[in-house]
Amino acid sequence: MLTANPKRWRKTIKGVNRKPLTVYRQLYNAFGPQHWWPADSPFEVIVGAILTQQTSWKNAALAIESLKRTKLLSPRAILKTSDPKLQMTIRSSGYYKQKAKKLKIFCRFFLKEYKGSIKKMRSSPISHLRSQLLSIWGIGHETADSILLYALDKPIFVVDAYTIRIGERVGLFKSGGYEHVRHYFESHLPRSVPLFKEYHALLVELGKRYCRTKPLCNGCPLNDGCRLRKST
Numbered sequence: 001m002l003t004a005n006p007k008r009w010r011k012t013i014k015g016v017n018r019k020p021l022t023v024y025r026q027l028y029n030a031f032g033p034q035h036w037w038p039a040d041s042p043f044e045v046i047v048g049a050i051l052t053q054q055t056s057w058k059n060a061a062l063a064i065e066s067l068k069r070t071k072l073l074s075p076r077a078i079l080k081t082s083d084p085k086l087q088m089t090i091r092s093s094g095y096y097k098q099k100a101k102k103l104k105i106f107c108r109f110f111l112k113e114y115k116g117s118i119k120k121m122r123s124s125p126i127s128h129l130r131s132q133l134l135s136i137w138g139i140g141h142e143t144a145d146s147i148l149l150y151a152l153d154k155p156i157f158v159v160d161a162y163t164i165r166i167g168e169r170v171g172l173f174k175s176g177g178y179e180h181v182r183h184y185f186e187s188h189l190p191r192s193v194p195l196f197k198e199y200h201a202l203l204v205e206l207g208k209r210y211c212r213t214k215p216l217c218n219g220c221p222l223n224d225g226c227r228l229r230k231s232t
Helices: 006-012 018-031 042-051 057-069 075-080 083-089 096-114 118-122 126-134 141-151 161-169 178-188 193-209 227-231
Strands: none
Touching: 018 178, 018 193, 042 057, 042 096, 042 141, 057 083, 075 096, 083 096, 096 118, 126 141, 141 178, 141 193, 161 178, 161 193, 161 227
C-alpha cells in the first residue's frame, strides 16, 4: 500500500496525470501530515461523521466527549438512551434532535446488518456498503464516503465544499457535482487509502486557512497555479 508521504510514492507512478499529485505535494509540503481522523475507534469515527454535519469539528468533538463521559459511545447504549437524554448529550453539535435520530437509525442498521461488528462491515464490498449507507436516512454522499474511508479503510475519495471550490480555482476541473469530482480524483490518483485520507484532510486545511468563499490568497501554497489569483 502506498503511504501518504509524496517522497515515498512519487517515483512509482507512471502514466498518471501529474497535476493532482503536484497539488497534493504542494499541500503536504506546506502543511505536513494532518493525522485525520482523530478517534479511539472506528465506531467513534462513524459517530463523528454524523455529528460533524453542518457544524465545525470542534462542536462535534465536544459532543463525542459528552457521549464518552456519559458512557453512551456504543451502538447499544445509544439505542437504549431516551431521545431527550441523547439530544442533550450531543447538543453542542447543533441540529441535535435530527442528529440523535440519525445516530439511532444508523445503530439499528449496524446491529441488524453487521451485528455491531466493524470487521464484518469491512469485509463487505465497497459498492454494496456505499449503497447501504446512502439508503440510510440522514446519511448523504459526504458522510457515507467519510465512513467508508476513515472508519472502514475503503479507497474512496471524500468530496466536500472545499474540494470542489479548490479544484475549480486551481484548474483541476471546471465544475461538477459530487460524483463527478469524486470520480476525477479516483481516476487521476493512485488508489491508496492513506493518500485519499491525507489529500482530503489537506484540502480541508487549505480551505479553512486560505481558500474561503472570500479567499485569503497571500501565503497560499497554491498561488502559482490558481486561476482566481491570476484574475485578481
